[in-house]
Amino acid sequence: MPLADRLRKSKAKRPKEVSRREPLWKGPCSTDDNGGITFSLLSRWLVCRHRFYIYAIQGIQPMREFNHRIEYGSMWHVCEEHFARGDELAGRSEGLLSGAM
Numbered sequence: 001m002p003l004a005d006r007l008r009k010s011k012a013k014r015p016k017e018v019s020r021r022e023p024l025w026k027g028p029c030s031t032d033d034n035g036g037i038t039f040s041l042l043s044r045w046l047v048c049r050h051r052f053y054i055y056a057i058q059g060i061q062p063m064r065e066f067n068h069r070i071e072y073g074s075m076w077h078v079c080e081e082h083f084a085r086g087d088e089l090a091g092r093s094e095g096l097l098s099g100a101m
Contacts, residue, residue: 024059 026032045052053058 020059023057 030036041052041056044055
């Protein structure tokens, strides 16, 4: 089955188009939060100029995938915070899980 048919069947949504009048990256001389050159930006540009354009200028980033290690660590720290405060954890798992995500 072609990819287009599978996407239609799964009812995947088309990404929203972003309309910007100015680029996301303000340039190397900007003192704004989105200005300046970092080593990681320079590395991205050296590896692939088109990917750099998509990432830094267009502002499009890949979707974050679920990482069980990160989620387990987040829940662990939430439990440590509650334990340090002396909170009772019995029967409160729903609240802990919603706070970790």
